[in-house]
Amino acid sequence: MRPDRKALVLTTTINGRPALRTPDGRSVVLALTDEALTPAESVGARSHSLLSIGVTKPLRSGGEEMLARVLDELLPALVPDTEPVPAVDTDGMMPYVSTPPAPRGGIVDLPIPTQTLQLCTAMRENLGLQPPRYTDSTKVYVGSCQATRTGGREDASVGIHYRFETETFPDTVAGRPAKLGKDSVTVLLRDDAWCTVKIKAADAVPLAERLVPVLLGG
Incomplete structure (x- = not known):
């Protein structure tokens, strides 16, 4: 693959x-x-x-x-028969539809638009994070979700990414290989896939500790 x-x-x-x-x-x-x-x-x-x-x-x-x-x-x-991939507009946005994470880490096997909906659903419904003020809460950007804990401006951003072959993960977060950065953490979701979730926030690690089990548990 x-x-x-x-x-x-x-x-x-x-x-x-x-x-x-x-x-x-x-x-x-x-x-x-x-x-x-x-x-x-x-x-x-x-x-x-x-x-x-x-x-x-x-x-x-x-x-x-x-x-x-x-x-x-x-x-x-x-390539099993599944629900259609969400339609994406020319701005790279699509309607937000509540989409619970697939069981047993199945999120990594899905198209990026579906991964995005599962990611945003986990953030909104499991972690209680909401879209930043002055954004259209009925739409999301493909590949990432922005959130606020203050009800105002964005203070957290989470995205689905694909690791480079040479990328390493020397740290551990939520029981998974991870790479810590300045106000960010990247977590490898499954050992058999190159799919990662990257969290940018002042409290990125605690946020990852809550989010990753939701994404993998389904």
Whole structure:
């Protein structure tokens, strides 16, 4: 699995999903969402979810068929029938709809707009944080949630991010690997995914200690 901002160039389909197959048949990239056929910037998301699978040695007889069979069996588990992804406008905003976090850390497997709604719901309904004054509480920005504890200006910002391969997490917050910064903390939500939540606030660590278990517990 890997994120990408570019539009996938379609050359074939596998199990009904758009796919790009290299001429030698040794590598296949599949779009896990239809939005991957459009540049990420135009759909209000940071990146698309793409599945890459390939072999490093020349394929033996029947190797391409084996590759296709693996994909046919794997894709239904990765792309189940679910609710439609929330619509995002040209400003990168979407309507706020109460969306409880998915169980067992499932938030990391969802499209960024759905992750955002689950994040904002956890902040509003579980932590009691409210949108800053003078903002439209009926909308949220894709990928982040702003909040206030004073009823006035923003004093906390929380966002969904994807870690770099070389990024390390030397600290521990809420029982998870984390990286502390100046008035911020980044927490790796699950060991098998590169999805992190970054909290910016004067009390970022205590806020993370409350928020992360909600996001992972569902």
